[in-house]
Amino acid sequence: xxxxxxxxxxxxxxxxxxxxxxxxxxxxxxxxxxxxxxxxxxxxxxxxxxxxxxxxxxxxxxxxxxxxxxxxxxxxxxxxxxxxxxxxxxxxxxxxxxxxxxxxxxxxxxxxxxxxxxxxxxxxxxxxxxxxxxxxxxxxxxxxxxxxxxxxxxxxxxxxxxxxxxxxxxxxxxxxxxxxxxxxxxxxxxxxxxxxxxxxxxxxxxxxxxxxxxxxxxxxxxxxxxxxxxxxxxxxxxxxxxxxxxxxxxxxxxxxxxxxxxxxxxxxxxxxxxxxxxxxxxxxxxxxxxxxxxxxxxxxxxxxxxxxxxxxxxxxxxxxxxxxxxxxxx
Numbered sequence: 001x002x003x004x005x006x007x008x009x010x011x012x013x014x015x016x017x018x019x020x021x022x023x024x025x026x027x028x029x030x031x032x033x034x035x036x037x038x039x040x041x042x043x044x045x046x047x048x049x050x051x052x053x054x055x056x057x058x059x060x061x062x063x064x065x066x067x068x069x070x071x072x073x074x075x076x077x078x079x080x081x082x083x084x085x086x087x088x089x090x091x092x093x094x095x096x097x098x099x100x101x102x103x104x105x106x107x108x109x110x111x112x113x114x115x116x117x118x119x120x121x122x123x124x125x126x127x128x129x130x131x132x133x134x135x136x137x138x139x140x141x142x143x144x145x146x147x148x149x150x151x152x153x154x155x156x157x158x159x160x161x162x163x164x165x166x167x168x169x170x171x172x173x174x175x176x177x178x179x180x181x182x183x184x185x186x187x188x189x190x191x192x193x194x195x196x197x198x199x200x201x202x203x204x205x206x207x208x209x210x211x212x213x214x215x216x217x218x219x220x221x222x223x224x225x226x227x228x229x230x231x232x233x234x235x236x237x238x239x240x241x242x243x244x245x246x247x248x249x250x251x252x253x254x255x256x257x258x259x260x261x262x263x264x265x266x267x268x269x270x271x272x273x274x275x276x277x278x279x280x281x282x283x284x285x286x287x288x289x290x291x292x293x294x295x296x297x298x299x300x301x302x303x304x305x306x307x308x309x310x311x312x313x314x315x316x317x318x319x320x321x322x323x324x325x326x327x328x329x330x
Contacts (some may be wrong), residue, residue: 024250057081061089062160062326065108070145071195071223073108073181074155076326086161087121087123090132093157106330107215110276112166113140114129119173128165129188130158136172144181151179173259196226197251203228207222207239210299210327211246211253222299222327223253236266236273236304256292263317271308273301279314299327 058078065073083089092099095110103109116137123130129261132154141147157165166188177186193206200206207229210222225247228237244263246255264276275297279290294312301307312319 008036076329097308106219112147122193129169130164147181193226205234207244208303273307278311
């Protein structure tokens, strides 16, 4: 009698287990909405935690340079920590023979004209406004595009610091209405429209998508590109659709995501984005191409402040992986 009962119990457990597996396979994303294991954590470069380094006296600092196509490219570089680190960071972006030699393996170029001096810098931690005063050498850009890259390169670099939200650019201690080629610096500036492709008038909202660039065979880098969309409000769906579709034709950038990788869906709940894709390669965690795909997804989703982590599924299977803190390190 005891043996019969054991068989009945065992059979019942098998049936329950089978039903559980079927339910899990059919509704995997929903069943993971409350779980927080195996997540990809998005750590933004403007958060306090990322300024710490393993090397004493060094700070991981993001600076913006340009490539040969004229796109701004964020690069993380370790520089010695000292008082007035924001001023030190900008000084490390001024065009010079030494800087060009340092950047030569990457193919990137400075965005601040040679001979420019930083006359002063002040930061109001209560308002988040940074005022930076340049010498008149900063007016020596050679084109409208160079001038735009200077303005945005300075603004984006300084707003990498957690205490800075806006930047007021002064020249010789004065607020100018515009620069040589019409770049407006009359008001404090915030991050906006980095590497804009197309016209804002062609869309109802805009998203930032990370594609790839390369100026030599030794160094690839991610490029944030602002793209107008027809969606009423910028959202994860339009951003990932553009990422998986690949870059617009003839913009000089390429994608890490192969044609056989498909986006099945994405859902955001409680700060986590659940992204379901198909991926035909037999390799996953040890596959460099797969790592690039994961990084592309994480970087593109990092623009949405409501997303803290990403959980990646491949054909419904949870993948455990991580995303680097910075887009490009050098």
